[in-house]
Amino acid sequence: MLKKAGFFLAALALFCVGSGVGASERLGINGSTTVLPVAQKLAEAYMKMRPDVTVSLAGGGSGNGIKAIIDGTTDIGNSSRFIKDSEVKLAVEKGTYPVPFRIALDCIVPVVNPSNPVQDLSIEQIRDMYTGKIRNWKEVGGPDLRVIVISRDSSSGTFESWGELVMNKERVVPSALTVPSNGGLVQAISTTPGAIGYIALGYVNKDVKIVSVGGVMGSEENTLNGRYPISRPLFMFTRGWPTGVTLDFINFAFSKKGQALVKEAGSIPVY
Amino acid sequence: MAVSRNQAEKLIRLLFLGIAMVSIGILGLIMFFLFQEGLPIFKTVSVQDFVLGKYWYPTDDPADFGILPLIVASLYVTLFSAMISIPLGVMTAIYLSEIASRRVAEVVKPIVELLAALPSVVIGFFGMVLVGPFLQKVFGIPIGLNLFNAGLMLAFMSIPTICSIAEDALYSVPTSLREASLALGATELETIMKVVVPAGISGISTAIILGMSRAIGETMVVLMVAGGAAMLPESVFDPVRPMPASIAAEMAEAPFRGEHYHALFAIGITLFLFTLVFNLVADYISNRYQQKGEASL
Amino acid sequence: MNGSSSSASGKTALQTGESPGLFAEGAGLTGRRRVQTLWFGFFRLAALINGLALCTILYFMLSRGWRAITWDFLTLPPREAMTAGGIFPCIIGTLGLALGSLLVALPIGVASAIYLNEYASSGRVMRVIRLGISNLAGVPSVVFGLFGLAFFCILLGMGVSLAAGALTLGVMTLPVIIGATEEALKAVPNTYREASLGLGATQWQTIWRVVLPSALPGILTGAILGLSRAAGETAPIMFTAAVFFTPKIPASIMDEVMALPYHIYVLATAGTNIEQTRPLQYGTALVLIALVLGMNLVAIIYRSRLRRRMR
Numbered sequence: 001m002l003k004k005a006g007f008f009l010a011a012l013a014l015f016c017v018g019s020g021v022g023a024s025e026r027l028g029i030n031g032s033t034t035v036l037p038v039a040q041k042l043a044e045a046y047m048k049m050r051p052d053v054t055v056s057l058a059g060g061g062s063g064n065g066i067k068a069i070i071d072g073t074t075d076i077g078n079s080s081r082f083i084k085d086s087e088v089k090l091a092v093e094k095g096t097y098p099v100p101f102r103i104a105l106d107c108i109v110p111v112v113n114p115s116n117p118v119q120d121l122s123i124e125q126i127r128d129m130y131t132g133k134i135r136n137w138k139e140v141g142g143p144d145l146r147v148i149v150i151s152r153d154s155s156s157g158t159f160e161s162w163g164e165l166v167m168n169k170e171r172v173v174p175s176a177l178t179v180p181s182n183g184g185l186v187q188a189i190s191t192t193p194g195a196i197g198y199i200a201l202g203y204v205n206k207d208v209k210i211v212s213v214g215g216v217m218g219s220e221e222n223t224l225n226g227r228y229p230i231s232r233p234l235f236m237f238t239r240g241w242p243t244g245v246t247l248d249f250i251n252f253a254f255s256k257k258g259q260a261l262v263k264e265a266g267s268i269p270v271y
Numbered sequence: 272m273a274v275s276r277n278q279a280e281k282l283i284r285l286l287f288l289g290i291a292m293v294s295i296g297i298l299g300l301i302m303f304f305l306f307q308e309g310l311p312i313f314k315t316v317s318v319q320d321f322v323l324g325k326y327w328y329p330t331d332d333p334a335d336f337g338i339l340p341l342i343v344a345s346l347y348v349t350l351f352s353a354m355i356s357i358p359l360g361v362m363t364a365i366y367l368s369e370i371a372s373r374r375v376a377e378v379v380k381p382i383v384e385l386l387a388a389l390p391s392v393v394i395g396f397f398g399m400v401l402v403g404p405f406l407q408k409v410f411g412i413p414i415g416l417n418l419f420n421a422g423l424m425l426a427f428m429s430i431p432t433i434c435s436i437a438e439d440a441l442y443s444v445p446t447s448l449r450e451a452s453l454a455l456g457a458t459e460l461e462t463i464m465k466v467v468v469p470a471g472i473s474g475i476s477t478a479i480i481l482g483m484s485r486a487i488g489e490t491m492v493v494l495m496v497a498g499g500a501a502m503l504p505e506s507v508f509d510p511v512r513p514m515p516a517s518i519a520a521e522m523a524e525a526p527f528r529g530e531h532y533h534a535l536f537a538i539g540i541t542l543f544l545f546t547l548v549f550n551l552v553a554d555y556i557s558n559r560y561q562q563k564g565e566a567s568l
Numbered sequence: 569m570n571g572s573s574s575s576a577s578g579k580t581a582l583q584t585g586e587s588p589g590l591f592a593e594g595a596g597l598t599g600r601r602r603v604q605t606l607w608f609g610f611f612r613l614a615a616l617i618n619g620l621a622l623c624t625i626l627y628f629m630l631s632r633g634w635r636a637i638t639w640d641f642l643t644l645p646p647r648e649a650m651t652a653g654g655i656f657p658c659i660i661g662t663l664g665l666a667l668g669s670l671l672v673a674l675p676i677g678v679a680s681a682i683y684l685n686e687y688a689s690s691g692r693v694m695r696v697i698r699l700g701i702s703n704l705a706g707v708p709s710v711v712f713g714l715f716g717l718a719f720f721c722i723l724l725g726m727g728v729s730l731a732a733g734a735l736t737l738g739v740m741t742l743p744v745i746i747g748a749t750e751e752a753l754k755a756v757p758n759t760y761r762e763a764s765l766g767l768g769a770t771q772w773q774t775i776w777r778v779v780l781p782s783a784l785p786g787i788l789t790g791a792i793l794g795l796s797r798a799a800g801e802t803a804p805i806m807f808t809a810a811v812f813f814t815p816k817i818p819a820s821i822m823d824e825v826m827a828l829p830y831h832i833y834v835l836a837t838a839g840t841n842i843e844q845t846r847p848l849q850y851g852t853a854l855v856l857i858a859l860v861l862g863m864n865l866v867a868i869i870y871r872s873r874l875r876r877r878m879r
Contacts, residue, residue: 488708
């Protein structure tokens with residue numbers, strides 16, 4: 001019986017090694033969940049174009065991506081926010097020079113449950129909800145329902161951008177639920193009638209309802225013409241000026257085909 | 272010939288001793304690394320502020336590293352799960368050891384073991400997609416990911432631990448004690464409650480403590496189900512953020528050896544200390560209060 | 569049988585006054601028997617609840633996940649942002665991690681158990697080692713993840729890799745292997761050992777040629793249990809081995825892998841299309857459950873057969 005087990009193990013091992021033979025190049029991408037749909041589409045298309053390259057993708061938030069660049073554990077770090085000063089300092093200390101590439105644009109839209117009749121909120125109202133000052137939807141013309149604030153984990157670039165553009169650096173109330181991704185936020189909103197949250201434009205679907213901000217609805221048009229107040233660029237950071245496969249991938253992201261994929265993923269192409 | 276055989280034997284024995292020490296070695300390494308990577312945070316924040324501080328905003332500028340809400344969340348969730356798992360676990364153990372027939376026990380015991388074998392992520396997933404919405408509907412609460420849900424799911428993870436250790440304890444109570452009690456006219460129930468259980472109390476306490484230790488350390492369930500709000504809970508339906516959930520959620524983004532990184536390792540130290548204390552207490556109780564033979568009851 | 573005849577046998581502490589007053593005639597044997605039936609009912613209920621819990625979870629996973637299980641699902645990598653395709657890389661990753669962890673835990677675990685059971689004299693050293701093992705068993709899985717990150721990934725420079733994950737999981741399953749091996753060794757009758765020593769064998773020869781072969785089935789059981797534990801864990805591999813998406817099979821043990829438990833977690837919380845991939849999440853969960861419970865069932869059945877044989 002042991003012999004059979006040993007034989008099976010050996011065969012498995014051989015199979016595992018054999019299927020990977022013809023050592024392929026590896027490209028590691030890590031970071032923002034906002035950029036994730038874009039990165040995934042790009043990765044799949046790229047691997048079709050270049051079967052000798054294996055792309056491995058990790059999510060978890062812009063903070064993850066930038067940290068991975070700083071620590072040198074990945075080739076491309078996705079981020080939905082620009083790198084912080086403290087991070088630049090840390091990177092330089094470690095001998096890495098992060099290079100940003102703005103591969104797409106995006107806007108963050110506040111969303112509520114589809115059953116919520118509220119259509120529009122001002123930035124101040126949104127901020128007050130997130131700091132805990134406004135606690136009931138009836139204070140903003142909605143139903144008599146407690147406001148359930150949903151936010152993102154600290155690793156999120158969307159969270160950071162939200163903090164800058166909406167919160168004016170004020171703190172989100174501690175009782176806010178935290179979810180680890182844009183996708184998780186969509187899920188939470190769709191199942192909670194009194195909830196308010198914020199997601200990247202690319203994640204909007206029929207499970208959530210967009211609320212316009214000060215009369216302006218978040219959309220590609222309003223982002224490009226600058227009317228929408230909560231928009232930001234999406235970045236891919238590399239370690240130093242990219243070379244080899246990394247450069248090829250970044251070029252692909254900027255190509256017509258790549259930008260078409262950006263649009264497919266729901267974000268806003270740069271041209 | 273005999274001399275070199277003896278020498279070889281001694282060497283082999285030493286070798287095995289060395290390998291057996293690996294477990295302690297690893298434990299020591301874990302402690303070493305936790306402390307090495309976690310202590311630097313106390314240059315920035317005092318121990319008191321860390322443990323008792325009420326605000327956890329690790330990425331703000333300036334950051335706040337107070338883990339009181341995290342500790343309290345862990346304690347509440349464990350307590351809540353204990354309220355469910357202790358009665359259920361001990362009663363199941365009593366059932367398996369004293370009441371069920373051999374055949375029935377042979378079916379029920381594997382069921383409990385299979386419950387223990389369920390991966391924690393599956394239980395977390397179940398709690399998130401099925402129990403959460405269910406709680407929302409039944410209790411009319413705004414969100415189903417909260418203390419209650421987490422405690423409930425954790426209870427079902429600790430029950431098998433409590434049950435199997437308690438059952439072993441009850442099983443090892445000498446039959447003569449039971450027979451003596453029955454001979455004096457007690458019913459089986461009275462025998463169980465007044466003779467067997469007290470005799471096995473050290474094992475049962477160990478079981479309970481180890482079950483709770485498992486609950487406080489469980490990660491995936493609380494990550495997916497507890498809600499993630501770093502606040503001091505006011506009701507059992509409030510979302511919370513126990514310690515393991517914070518570590519798992521934030522580790523990937525904390526730059527290597529940055530402040531946040533050290534803070535997360537420091538939470539790891541706290542968590543480790545909790546489980547260490549639990550385990551040492553369980554060990555102490557099981558050794559001190561062991562029922563040895565029939566005479567000392 | 570009524571109350572008065574039992575009082576004739578002499579009242580002991582067990583009889584006087586303790587029967588809970590659920591029934592007015594509670595002091596009698598009949599009353600006490602009724603209370604007993606009630607409580608026994610509670611105990612049965614408790615055991616039943618466990619069974620119910622297991623069945624509920626299995627039912628939901630099965631009913632919502634079976635549709636996703638197709639041959640393609642099991643043999644293809646994921647496509648289209650995980651909304652289509654399969655989970656093949658996850659299965660391979662999980663198997664690789666589990667087997668790798670066994671490669672680490674089995675030798676060390678069996679050797680430790682041999683020392684504890686065959687060589688050690690009770691006393692300080694053994695007590696300390698046992699304490700170490702039981703504490704290791706109690707360490708939270710996320711702390712193992714932190715340890716794995718700090719030690720294997722960073723200090724030993726393995727980065728996020730199959731090797732680091734397997735080592736971390738191996739350290740975690742060590743207590744399981746040790747426990748099961750000790751149980752197996754204890755079950756070997758002492759007469760075997762005595763006979764062997766009586767024939768002039770050394771202790772090591774006895775262990776190697778007599779005790780171990782007899783204990784092998786029990787050790788195997790432990791190995792299977794360890795495998796299933798390693799396959800189901802998420803937190804230790806979150807920082808040390810697993811990534812969201814790497815569709816090709818790892819070419820070396822230094823590569824990152826996908827893994828079933830991690831896949832469920834990311835699809836359910838961090839994926840790009842959580843609602844759409846829901847059936848796949850159930851499917852992946854089902855595959856993982858089948859794998860883990862299957863291994864456990866095999867181990868349990870095998871072990872009960874062994875026990876019967878030993879009697």
